[in-house]
Amino acid sequence: MSYRIAPSILSANFARLGEEVESVVAAGADLVHFDVMDNHYVPNLTIGPLVCEAIRPLVKVPIDVHLMVRPVDRIVPDFAKAGANIISFHPEASDHVDRTIGLIREQGCKAGLVLNPATPLSHLDHVMEKLDLILIMSVNPGFGGQQFIAGALRKLAAVRERVRAAGRDIWVEVDGGIKVENIGDAARAGADTFVAGSAIFGSKDFKATITAMRAELAKV
Ligand code: DX5
Ligand code: ZN
Numbered sequence: 001m002s003y004r005i006a007p008s009i010l011s012a013n014f015a016r017l018g019e020e021v022e023s024v025v026a027a028g029a030d031l032v033h034f035d036v037m038d039n040h041y042v043p044n045l046t047i048g049p050l051v052c053e054a055i056r057p058l059v060k061v062p063i064d065v066h067l068m069v070r071p072v073d074r075i076v077p078d079f080a081k082a083g084a085n086i087i088s089f090h091p092e093a094s095d096h097v098d099r100t101i102g103l104i105r106e107q108g109c110k111a112g113l114v115l116n117p118a119t120p121l122s123h124l125d126h127v128m129e130k131l132d133l134i135l136i137m138s139v140n141p142g143f144g145g146q147q148f149i150a151g152a153l154r155k156l157a158a159v160r161e162r163v164r165a166a167g168r169d170i171w172v173e174v175d176g177g178i179k180v181e182n183i184g185d186a187a188r189a190g191a192d193t194f195v196a197g198s199a200i201f202g203s204k205d206f207k208a209t210i211t212a213m214r215a216e217l218a219k220v
Pocket of ligand 2 (some may be wrong): 035
């Protein structure tokens, strides 16, 4: 199993975002997780395609855009043009989930579906063959620094089983409350891609934190 660590820049210092992105990649990040919030679908407002475009030339790693916006489709091409590599969205935020997945892929990006803590796995039923990534929320979306909801572990295990049955290389990502202390549990449950915001950007030494996370993953 190859594991990927995706620091969420939601917890970065926005006054010097470019430097933060460069240093987290230098510290060993595999992806840059980019949280987009609209103050409608979630009660917070963050960053959009202009910021994605601004950080794109600074790093080579994929930019993993997590859309927490409604509607979804209008903004997808903007993120593709801004250099996003992966675009994930919540099924509740799209009227036509299959169409949105198709749109993301037509734009040349990998497509992900995000399931909130109370969102059932049945949303995956008819779209597994079109997904590149499934993101399991282990907090309710909207804010960094929340506590990991333990029920996400059972859900990760169920998603991993579905991915195995589908026989395709679909990434299983977990987002919310991931730290050095619980990243191993999330990996054992079935996650292969780990978003961590406050645990990395809130630490003094990004490299030490990412290295400690990898050491936990090596024990799995
Ligand atoms: C929450 C976001 C997360 C958030 C994670 O809505 O999707 O990506 O930044 O932050 P931590 O790791 O602090 O829970
Ligand atoms: Zn996120």
